Amino acid sequence: MSRFRIYPTPAQHAALLHHCAHARHIWNLALEQWSMWTRDKGPTPGYVEQSRQLTEARAAFGWLRAGSQTVQQQALRDFDHAIRNFHAGTHRRPTWRKAGLHEGFRIVGPPATRIVKLNRKWSQVLVPKVGWVRFRRSRAVPDAKSYRVTRDRAGRWHIAFAVIPKPIPAPGTGDxxxxxxxxxxxxxxxxxxxxxxPGWSKCEQERLKDLQRRLARCLRGSNRRRRVKAALAKLHARAxxxxxxxxxxxxxxxxxxxxxxxxxxxxxxxxxxxxxxxxxxxxxxxxxxxxxxxxxxxxxxxxxxxxxxxxxxxxxxxxxxxEKVNPAYTSQTCSVCGHCAPENRENQTVFRCVVCGHRAHADVNAAVNIAAGRAVSARRETPVLVSPKREPQLATSA
Structure with a gap:
């Protein structure tokens, strides 16, 4: 995905939130239909039947008709894709979408291709029933047939164009x-x-603790609690x-x-x-x-x-x-002689082999074993680098 930061106006901000609410409502309705299935009932309605039901609902309810049909249909399409992934075993069971946590919708078709470059740093995209929304042109905009608009907990809006970038070619050195x-x-x-x-700085840790204490003292549903939660979300988003x-x-x-x-x-x-x-x-x-x-x-x-x-x-x-390597005993195995013992790991950072005396950073020694694909078990299934008949030689002090 090629993601960009968008900056809607206050009126566009409200319209985008309405699109997110409609997409979330349609998703939850489809999930409710699917969750009510039992063995004594027939099959649950699929995407085609749910699209027909959506057309009838839009004709009956004005608040649903005021939204974008593309946004609502794509919510059904996303749910159908999630169900297929769940039955294929590649993803987990679809869950309910909550306000403030799952804010977003998808646009496909001709509106997704209507992008205008304003200058070197700014462009604008056409969102149905919202208008032209500006976004920061931090890189070249790809040629996509769909995009997704999302809002994170910190209140920031992003647009992601559905284009999979090409993989990075191998250098060919054999390393x-x-x-x-x-x-x-x-x-x-x-x-x-x-x-x-990079993790949390000391000042950020202190501010995080202060905001968490303030949040515990706020009354639920109050404006102060909403402001403190927004400040916490910004702090977590920065990290x-x-x-x-x-x-x-x-x-x-x-x-x-x-x-x-x-x-x-x-x-x-x-x-x-x-x-x-x-x-x-x-x-x-x-x-x-x-x-x-x-x-x-x-x-x-x-x-x-x-x-x-x-x-x-x-x-x-x-x-x-x-390539993924079995991590068993990689931190206790010497990368030089292959001897495996808990005593080789002196502490968190120092590795010193009790047989050959090899000394190195503990994590670097484990990384060398991983690079060699050397994962041993308690039965010593991986052959060591020295003869198994050789008696352990204690390292002599210099």
Missing amino acids: VVGVDRGIAVSAALSTSDLLAC ADRRKDWVEKTSTDLARRFDVIRVEELRIASMTRRPKPKPDAQRPGSYLPNRRRAKAGLNRGILTNGWGDLVRRLEDKAPGRV
């Missing part, structure tokens, strides 16, 4: 790189490069923009420099799942400590470092050149 993702170091490369994803920018630049750089990129095959959704409560058998109704606050801090560190986004963008930009 292979391993990427080890972590908390202290976002991405460690087998070339000894340590990459850090998310920095993280996305780092992911885009890092993935582009790796795709241009290396032919093969090897990463750990991690189940991030399972790793960031909250711990289950532990009922206290001696006191019914009470629970034992389950270290949920420590686990929440670990989950926050994983998500703020963009583990999943980095691999996803690498697969988009370098298709067929990203």
Whole structure:
């Protein structure tokens, strides 16, 4: 997607919100029809039948007729596509769309191609029943047949043209790189490069804590609570923009420099799942400590470092050149002799092999093992680099 920031006028802002409300209402109605299906009933109506029902609803209700038919039909088309993806097993079950959280609609057809360049920095696009809306021309506008208008929680409007960019060609040098993702170091490369994803600054952390406390004291439904939530959304949007920018630049750089990129095959959704409560058998109704606050801090560190986004963008930009390696014992295996032991990892950053004495950064050593595709198990299924009959040689002190 080629996304641009749009700047609507106050009147256009209200009209865009009406389009978002109509698209969200049609989506929820279609989801309600689909959710009411039981085994004793017939098949739920598909896109063609729902389009006929939409025509009848527009004739009966004036508020629905006042909206754009293209926006409402594309909401049905999006829901039909989501159902097909769910039955194919590639996506999860469609969920309800909420106001303030899912704000957006899609435009296809001739209006999507009506784009006028105003000057070097600005252009405008025609939105049905809204008019010409200006957007910032930060790059060349692609030739697309459809676009999607969205509004994030911070109140910013964006337009994304549905054009898939071409993948980045391989350099052809045959170089292979391993990427080890972590908390202290976002991405460690087998070339000894340590990459850090920009996170929250100290001032931003203090402001975040202050806004969260103010939000807890606000009355629900008040204007003050609405302003505090908007300030929190802007703060989170700024951090998310920095993280996305780092992911885009890092993935582009790796795709241009290396032919093969090897990463750990991690189940991030399972790793960031909250711990289950532990009922206290001696006191019914009470629970034992389950270290949920420590686990929440670990989950926050994983998500703020963009583990999943980095691999996803690498697969988009370098298709067929990203390989996933079993992460078992990659941080405890020596990249020189292949000896695997928990004692090799002295601390979070220092790796020192107890056999050959190899010393390196722990994340870089793991990245070298990933680059070599060296994933071992407790049974030592991957052959070591030295003879298995050789006795371990303790490293001598210099």
